[in-house]
Amino acid sequence: MSSSLYASTGGKHTGVDVAADNVQDGVDTPVYSMTDGTVYSVSYSELGGHAITIQPDFGGYLYHGHLKYAPVLKAGDEVKKGDKIAALGHSGATDIYHVHLEYSKTPEMSNSLGNDEDPSFLFQKNGTLKQDQKIIP
Template identity: 30%
Template sequence: MKKVRLWQCLFLLGMAVLQVLLTEEISESAHRRNCFSYEKAFDNLRNHNLTKDQSDTFFDAAESDIDKFSELLTMYFASECQITDPRTLKEQLSDAKKYRGDEFSEIKEYVKCAWSDLLCFPVGKIVGKPDDTVGFENSWMQSRTFGGDRGHEGCDIMASENVRGIYPVYSMTDGVVENIGWLRLGGYRIGIRSPSGAYFYYAHLEEYAKDFQIGEQISAGTFLGFMGDTGYSDVEGTTGNFVVHLHMGIYLNDKNGTEFSVNSYPMLSYLWERQGGVLR
């Protein structure tokens, strides 16, 4: 009888231990799954819902190290842009790297690619008119209908003086000219691939500063041309279908080489504030 009771006790003890181990394994498995969401991070990377104050906070916390900044921003995106405290994000980093390292690294490299090479706000002063300026708002994925219903993949920098050919446009980064010429939607455009791999797309130019060649190396601050209102037509040189502005887009390539757009508004805001909120 005593042996039966002993075996019963041992069986119950074993079941209790097994239950604890299973609970811990389930909890650990859930933590591995939930410590980093690739889908959330990728969607929010594209939307780039980031204020100037938040980017400043992350840069300060990263001590201006672009790799650390990219890590914080990646975790911020994975949190659905809800966690803004760098200390909390840093605490979550180790688990994301440990359990979802490949996915975390992929998003981090996209972030780093978009932010690494920014040096120059893309619009400068009008000669002889120091008080004229520009304005821009977050118009990411707002509805556009020319050529079919679509979302706006970029940020429009609007001229305070609606005159084509007077606002100079400059390259935001060093890079290589990858595309140039007329596009139905973009009018006269130029596309520049930065050293980190991001593609910077400048559209609706009135004219080019010179005869740029595909493959030509340029520096940040290079004069590209003048802001205009070209585009929305198959007929090269068409103007007047909208007000004068610069459409500024940023595109990245995923690990399979497929291009996708990211919201350029936070990057433009960062450069604008960096130069004191005035044209130069």
């Protein structure tokens, strides 16, 4: 994670950036849902690029930003942990392939009201992820 990528926005860098080791142009690197839940919104902004926010079954909102293109899912769609929800990208205010993750108990994310929380409880606690491995918190 590097806050210098976001210096031009004048704001703080919040959430967690997750990148893949070997992204290839022209090849989609999948982004998988980390939880069971419901799609809350699919959006685009100049800062976050293409994004999808999922409302996990356990509550709150999980934002995924800088996606390669607009997700085919729409608000109200159900997702299961491990479902492909998007492709890793660099849309919005970045030029590095990654997904920006934020978790909040309310739908307003940190860039608007500072409501984000540490999403690391959703990450695998040890070991190394392998290609197509699902993350199981």
